[in-house]
Amino acid sequence: MELFIQQLINGLTLGSVYILVGIGLTLVFGILHIPNFAHGALYMLGGYVTFMGMTSLGLHYILAIILSMIVVALLAVLMERGVFHHLRNAPPIHDKIAAIGIMLFLEALVLLIWGSEYRNMNTPYGGTIKMASVTITTQRILIIAVSIAVVLILYWFLKKTMVGASIIAMAQNREGAFLVGINANKVAMMTFAISGALAAIAASLSTPINLLFPAMGHLVIMKAFIIVIIGGMGSIPGAIFGGFLLGITESLGATYISNDYKDLIAFFLLVIIMTWKPKGLFAKGVH
Amino acid sequence: MNKLINKRVGIILIIAFAIVFPLIADNQYFLRIMSLGFIYIIAIYGMNLLAGFTGYLSLAHAGFFAIGAYSLGIFTTKYEVSFWLAFVAAIVFTTVVGVVTGLIALRTREHFFAIYTLVVGYLIYLIIDKWDEMTGGVRGLIGIPVPDPIGPIEFNTDLSMYYLALFFVLIATVVVTRIVKSLTGRTFIAIRNSEDLAQTIGINTMTNKLTSFIISIVFAATAGALYASLTRFLGPDIANLPMVFDFLMYLIVGGLGTITGPIVGTMLIIWLSQFLQGLQEYRMLIFGPILTLLVIFYPSGIVGAFNILKMKFNNKRRLKAEAADESSEEQNQVKGG
Numbered sequence: 001m002e003l004f005i006q007q008l009i010n011g012l013t014l015g016s017v018y019i020l021v022g023i024g025l026t027l028v029f030g031i032l033h034i035p036n037f038a039h040g041a042l043y044m045l046g047g048y049v050t051f052m053g054m055t056s057l058g059l060h061y062i063l064a065i066i067l068s069m070i071v072v073a074l075l076a077v078l079m080e081r082g083v084f085h086h087l088r089n090a091p092p093i094h095d096k097i098a099a100i101g102i103m104l105f106l107e108a109l110v111l112l113i114w115g116s117e118y119r120n121m122n123t124p125y126g127g128t129i130k131m132a133s134v135t136i137t138t139q140r141i142l143i144i145a146v147s148i149a150v151v152l153i154l155y156w157f158l159k160k161t162m163v164g165a166s167i168i169a170m171a172q173n174r175e176g177a178f179l180v181g182i183n184a185n186k187v188a189m190m191t192f193a194i195s196g197a198l199a200a201i202a203a204s205l206s207t208p209i210n211l212l213f214p215a216m217g218h219l220v221i222m223k224a225f226i227i228v229i230i231g232g233m234g235s236i237p238g239a240i241f242g243g244f245l246l247g248i249t250e251s252l253g254a255t256y257i258s259n260d261y262k263d264l265i266a267f268f269l270l271v272i273i274m275t276w277k278p279k280g281l282f283a284k285g286v287h
Numbered sequence: 288m289n290k291l292i293n294k295r296v297g298i299i300l301i302i303a304f305a306i307v308f309p310l311i312a313d314n315q316y317f318l319r320i321m322s323l324g325f326i327y328i329i330a331i332y333g334m335n336l337l338a339g340f341t342g343y344l345s346l347a348h349a350g351f352f353a354i355g356a357y358s359l360g361i362f363t364t365k366y367e368v369s370f371w372l373a374f375v376a377a378i379v380f381t382t383v384v385g386v387v388t389g390l391i392a393l394r395t396r397e398h399f400f401a402i403y404t405l406v407v408g409y410l411i412y413l414i415i416d417k418w419d420e421m422t423g424g425v426r427g428l429i430g431i432p433v434p435d436p437i438g439p440i441e442f443n444t445d446l447s448m449y450y451l452a453l454f455f456v457l458i459a460t461v462v463v464t465r466i467v468k469s470l471t472g473r474t475f476i477a478i479r480n481s482e483d484l485a486q487t488i489g490i491n492t493m494t495n496k497l498t499s500f501i502i503s504i505v506f507a508a509t510a511g512a513l514y515a516s517l518t519r520f521l522g523p524d525i526a527n528l529p530m531v532f533d534f535l536m537y538l539i540v541g542g543l544g545t546i547t548g549p550i551v552g553t554m555l556i557i558w559l560s561q562f563l564q565g566l567q568e569y570r571m572l573i574f575g576p577i578l579t580l581l582v583i584f585y586p587s588g589i590v591g592a593f594n595i596l597k598m599k600f601n602n603k604r605r606l607k608a609e610a611a612d613e614s615s616e617e618q619n620q621v622k623g624g
Contacts, residue, residue, distance in 0.1 A: 035398040086583045092397045093344050094586055097539055098579045104532055105575030112569050218528060222409060225402045233398075260417055267410045271391070274403055278394040 002133045007255045008248065013140045013209070015247025016147035020202035021224040022231070022239040023154065024195030030171040030234025031191050033092070034084055037099035039199060040221025041106035044214065046072045046200030047207045048110055051121050061123045065204040069197040076196025077189045085188070103217075110214045119212040126208075143205045150201060151240065154194070158236075167191055171234055219263065226270040230281055238281070245269075305453055309446055318445045319517075324557045325452035326513045329459045331538050331549040333506025339544030340467060341499040342479030346531050347388065347404040350411030351504050353526030355381045355511025357415060360428045360521050365421075370435040370516070377515075378508040385504030386497075393496045396482070405528075412526040427522040431515050448517050455513060459506060464546055466502065475499050479544075536574055539581055542588030551589055 021043055028036050049071045053064030083098050125138040158164035169177040170187045178184060203216075210216070227246050231238020246266055254262035273281065309318055330352050338344045358380045362373035392403050415422045422428060434442040434451065442448055466472045474495050477485040486492050515521055524530065541552020556574070563570055585592040 029398075033398075035402060083579055083583065090582075090586065091342070093338065093342060093401075093543075094582045096344055096398065096401050097535065098582045100532060100535065101575045101578030101580075101582065103575070104571040104578065108569050108571035108575060112572060116568075222406055226406065229399065229402065264410065264413055264417075267406050267413070270403070270406055271410070274395060274399075275391045278396075278399065 003255065004252075005134050006136075007251045009134070009136055009140065011248030011251035012244065013143050013247070014251055015244040016144050017202050017206040018220070018223055018227050018247055019240050019243030020147055020150060020198045020205075021220055022227045022243050023151070023236055024198040024202075025221075025224050026228045026231070026234055026236060026239045027167070027171075027191050028195045029228065031167060032080075032084065032088075032188055034095045034099065035225070036195070037096060037221070038079065038102040038106065039195065039224065040217030041103040042072050042076060042196050042217075043199040043203045043220055044110060044217035045075065045106060045203075046196075047121070047203035047212050047216065048114060049200065050204035051119065051207065051212055054121070061125070061204075065201060068200040068204055072200035073193040073196040076192040076199075080188050080192040084192075085185070107214050107217075114214070116214055121207045121212055123208045137209070139205075139208050143209075146201065146205060150198070151236075154198075155236075163190060223266050226266055229270060230273055232281060242281075302457070309449055315445050318449050320557060320561065322445070322449045322452040322517055323514075324553050325449075325456040326510050326517065327534070327537060327557070328456050328549050328553045329513070330507050330510035331534055331541075331553060332459050332463045333503035333510070334534055334538055335543065335545075335549050336463060336466065336475070336506070337499050337503040338538065339542075339548070340472065340479060341475040341496060342482075343393070343496065343500070344401045344535075345392075345404040345500070345503065346401055346535075347392075347408035347411065348503070348507055348534055349528075349531035350408035350526050351381055351385055351507040352511040352514070352530070352534075353411060353415060353521075353523075354384055355508030356515040356521055356525060357422055357428065357511075359512040359515045360431045361421060363432055364428065364430050370432060371437075374434070374512050374516075377512045378505060381508035381511070382501060382504055385501055385508075389497050389500040389504070393493060393500060408526070408531055409528065412523060412528075415526050416523040422523070423521075425523060427520055429520050431519045431521070433519070434516050442516075452513060452517065455509065459509075460546075460550075467546060471495070471498065536578055538588075539578055540574075540588055542590030543586065545587060545590040545594075548588050548590040555589070 021039065024042075025036060025039050028034055028039070046068050049068035050061075050064045053059045053067045054061060057064075057067075059067065079102060083102065084095065087094050087098055123139060125142050127138045128135050129138060129141065158168055166177065166182045166187050167190060169180070169182055170184065170191075174184075177187075202220075207216075223246060227242030228239055229242075230245065231240070231242035246269065249269060250262055250265055253265040257265070308321060312318070312321075330348065334345065334348045355377050359373050359377040362368045362376055363370060366373075368376065388407055392400060392407065395403050416424060418424070433448075436442065440447065442451060467475075474485070474490055477488075477490060478492055478495060482492055511525075514525070537552040537556055538549060539552070540556060541550065542548025560567070560570060563573075566573075581588060585595075587594075
């Protein structure tokens with residue numbers, strides 16, 4: 001039983017990270033219809049910026065995360081302005097290729113600057129808390145707490161502020177949004193900035209329990225795509241559901257089935273769901 | 288007429304160059320690079336048929352390439368099947384896997400298809416990497432034999448492998464050209480341009496998409512099997528993501544949806560990479576932005592850009608000729624008047 005609860009908490013931690021990455025992906029997809037393959041590279045970069053902020057600049061962990069959020073958000077906006085904006089009328093295949101190009105560039109850049117070695121990120125939250133017979137590291141609690149807080153803030157922002165409402169409007173109906181005078185460029189930049197910042201938070205939170213290396217975005221982005229497809233592209237509640245589902249399945253699967261094949265579980269989950277419902281579990285009826 | 292002859296002469300010259308290349312470059316290393324290039328071209332033709340002509344970007348292509356290579360390797364080393372039988376069996380096996388995948392994957396569209404195939408490709412990589420008893424895992428699969436002799440032709444030298452690869456690349460080029468120019472090819476293009484419209488005018492899109500997908504897998508499998516017999520060593524990395532991104536790069540640089548694109552792109556990048564060998568790890572610093580910029584400014588790659596330039600030049604010449612005609616007519620009128 002203890003093992004089960006322990007793994008459940010690990011699953012929630014994992015799920016929280018996937019959710020933060022997935023929401024960024026789903027926002028960009030819902031509004032601009034771009035599957036941002038470069039999102040994994042933004043995630044990876046977020047981890048490196050936080051790491052550098054802590055080691056080179058000597059910042060506190062939290063400050064380093066904020067710095068990383070700003071840097072990655074700016075980079076994401078730059079990506080939108082420099083690349084995706086020019087491709088807004090191109091066939092869908094071009095967006096994907098452009099995104100892959102950016103991803104390859106960012107990975108090579110990180111490899112050039114910081115090398116390919118695996119790094120450890122030490123945070124002030126390395127301690128553990130014991131509850132009954134279950135031991136949890138503070139970092140894991142931080143991950144879950146921050147993720148919930150971020151999702152709540154995001155929800156408030158999208159529902160209660162004017163800028164957030166314009167993002168929702170764009171997602172619901174592009175032409176309609178233009179008709180009532182919503183500035184498409186501003187919304188696009190805003191969405192990319194939010195998505196970049198979320199990726200940076202996710203990476204900064206998860207690196208201390210994992211490791212930092214240039215290819216760390218690969219698996220995460222694929223799993224984020226999976227949860228976004230499970231939850232339906234463009235749907236935030238769907239991404240939250242998918243994230244927890246995947247995180248918990250993976251962590252229980254690793255314990256009770258096989259640790260070697262734990263990454264396979266996620267992919268089989270996708271294959272099964274895609275076979276059953278090609279547009280995802282919660283896809284809206286839009287064509 | 289004149290143009291037709293020009294084109295034919297060009298093709299003959301290129302083939303002649305490929306045939307005499309081993310005599311000019313008396314270097315085993317160059318021969319191997321060339322052979323490898325030919326093999327990649329075959330794989331990329333498959334990718335091009337699906338992505339360039341049918342509009343479905345499959346990121347599992349390296350995965351199927353690897354299945355082709357590994358099944359040849361496993362059939363010949365583990366089950367000791369004779370080479371050419373294993374060669375055919377490898378292609379058939381990969382195609383069967385491809386049909387099953389295609390039936391599921393093609394239910395999805397556009398971005399979903401790309402993401403789905405990306406995941407399938409990674410799944411193939413993971414399976415090859417983890418299934419130690421069968422694939423040798425990270426240690427790789429060694430001891431793949433050279434092709435059995437066909438009649439008097441033996442395949443135990445780099446030179447003979449070069450001609451074998453050349454033979455297959457020529458067949459691949461002819462097959463692709465025939466497909467693209469046939470009714471089936473035009474149906475693929477119709478689906479690429481608008482799937483809904485294609486469906487409206489009575490095209491069975493699922494059958495056609497599946498046909499295109501299967502042909503593309505056959506190309507990938509053939510290339511994979513050839514790759515296994517050329518390198519005679521297989522590692523799981525040939526199924527991994529960088530491989531499919533390399534394929535994508537060869538295709539985009541050469542020209543998505545063009546017939547000569549895969550040849551131009553592959554050869555150009557393979558030889559460029561030889562000069563940038565010290566930069567192998569960092570090559571994406573250059574090629575990544577090139578990929579993005581090409582898609583923004585020249586979405587049909589070098590070949591597409593060349594065609595546009597040629598068209599512009601011809602147009603200009605025609606306009607000039609017309610203008611000259613008109614002015615000479617005017618002069619005649621003046622004289623006549």
